[in-house]
Amino acid sequence: QSALTQPPSASGSPGQSVTISCTGTSSDVGGYNYVSWFQQHPGKAPKLMIYEVTKRPSGVPDRFSGSKSGNTASLTVSGLQAEDEADYYCSSYAGSNNPYVFGTGTKVTVL
């Protein structure tokens, strides 16, 4: 099972929006609505930001939103803030034999 493909980096100025893509296959992203997104600051554990493609856990700002089209999922961060600068990883359910796959990760820089 290969890792999901994300762009290595993305950036935006404070207040702008940034969108990160996560491309898989019909066996993972395209086959199920079980895509999650995680935020990881340096030296910290990952934090769940989006699950089941579009849902936000309690406490996650509504500036974070998710979507999916075919084999590609996306995370959009609107109204960028300095604290949004972090690494972001997508993940997807990939079937019972190998249930979980992560994306390659995207470093978001707030200019």
Added chain:
Amino acid sequence: EVQLVQSGAEVKKPGESLKISCKGSGYSFTSYWIGWVRQMPGKGLEWMGIIYPGDSDTRYSPSFQGQVTISADKSISTAYLQWSSLKASDTAMYYCARHLGVTYPLDYWGQGTLVTVSS
């Protein structure tokens, strides 16, 4: 409050064995899966495998099958990740995280255990 507390950093030599732990509290430990995730220095997240402490049902990523062993002791709400013979390439941060089921997200994470393997 849900918490996953992992054991401390380890420094080991190649060929040595190691078992690291992840203790859950603030929820029903036997009702959630515990997953293990590797992060090599400067690299991304890799899913290693999961265990259901309620019945010890365990599944491994093909990349880690045979390389590590995942276990749990539900009497003390603790999951484990162990190696029988460490390699330098096992040097990484290891995280545990819980999820309600294999299709559910990893919603709470431990703080991570840094394993360094060096001669």
